[in-house]
Amino acid sequence: MFSQTYCQPHKGILWVLVFFMASLPLLGNAHETEWPGQKLAAIFPEAKKFVQRNAVLTPDKIAAIEKELGAKLRAEDQKPIFYIPISEKKKPMGLVFFADAKGPLGVIEGAVGLDMKGKVVKVAVYEHKESDAIVGDEFLKQFVGMGIDNAFKVGEDVEAADGHEAASNAVALIPKKTLVMSYTLFLKRKPKPDVAKVPMPEAPEEEMPEAEDLKTLMALMIDDYFVVVDYFDEKESKEKAIAAAKRLAKYAKGISNFEPPKNADQTEEYRYLQDTFSENLLKFAESLEKEGISDETREQWDTIVTLVNQAHLRFSEEEIDLDTY
Incomplete structure (x- = not known):
């Protein structure tokens, strides 16, 4: 089955791969x-x-x-939308x-900006x-510069607004x-150091080429795709x-940083294919390193190619000739 799948013509596959990963639904949520x-x-x-x-x-x-928040997520938070x-x-x-939080007198609605290091740049x-x-x-x-390791609690690292401790904790x-x-x-997250163990030097990560747009990113991914x-x-x-599978997984993480194509189809099925593809690609890279060619990695690659073909049939209006890239 695998050979039948990946021996099909490759035209259009990588474009759809980028297309459905990068296209993001432009829908509002309860907050906006x-x-x-x-x-x-x-x-x-x-x-x-x-x-x-x-x-x-x-x-x-x-x-x-x-569990980490020590509080239940509101219904509005369970379908999160981020703006890059x-x-x-x-x-x-x-x-x-x-996001919002329940204050003493009602819901407090706000927004937070984080920089690329995961630090707060603004709370509104x-x-x-x-x-x-x-x-x-x-x-x-006072929240600017705080990060994931902060407690965000009055009396620890937050100073309450005068006479409004409960509301201040809600904002935090x-x-x-x-x-x-x-x-x-x-x-x-960076793992917390274990003082009982001698830290091992980390191997330097491979430096990845930077892409200015989706077309450039697709061109970077094509060679690695065919190596696999x-x-x-x-x-x-x-x-x-x-190495190619790992690079593909890294490229996939950055696809959604780019503006989606104009004719992106905004549907629940589209989002499902996008998320499923990303997860499967990461799992495949890990399995390939452990097992090489096996029934499991063949099945994983079959699934990836099938997802790409499904996206092409459902969401791509025209076939792209990869020979032009």
Whole structure:
């Protein structure tokens, strides 16, 4: 079955691979029913544009987030939408997340900006029924520079607005929620050092070429894609195939930083294919390193190619000739 799948004509496959990973649904959520352009610009004023990124929270991820927060996620938080600010040089600058928290007098709605290092650059509060002290610059600026290791608790690393400790803790939950959800979904935490063990020097990561747009990124991925295909065909160069699979997985993580094509189909099925493809590609890279050619890796690659073909049939309006890239 595998040979029948990957021996099909390759034209259009890599374009669809990039196409459905990068195309992001432009839908609102309970926090924002319209494009929040002014609010986004206030958080990242130097951004040239913003790209919307929808995320999927599985029950396991929801449970992990709630455990770390020590609070239940609101229904509005369980279909999170992140906004990626893009610089003039077409590079991501961080992310913005609109979140809310339950205060003593009602819901407090706000937003948080994080930079590429996972540090808070701004906390904004919009709708609330609390004292205006919680929206003052002096109170909100204390969150700037905080990260995932901060407690975000009054009495520890947060100074309450005068006489409003409960409301201050509610506001502090907004950046904490943003950080916990971002790290659960996208970011990687550094392991805490074990003083009982002698640290081993880390091998330097391979430097990846930078792509200015989707077309360039597709061109970077094509060669690695066919290295894996040739490995299954000819059963040679396992090391090259492993390296190619790892690079594909790394490229896949950055696809959604770019603006999606104009004719992207915004459907639940589209998001499902996008998320499933990304997860399967990462698992395949790990399995290929451990097992090489096996029934499991053949099945994983079959699944990846099938997903790409499904996306092509459902969401691509025309076939792209890869020979032109």
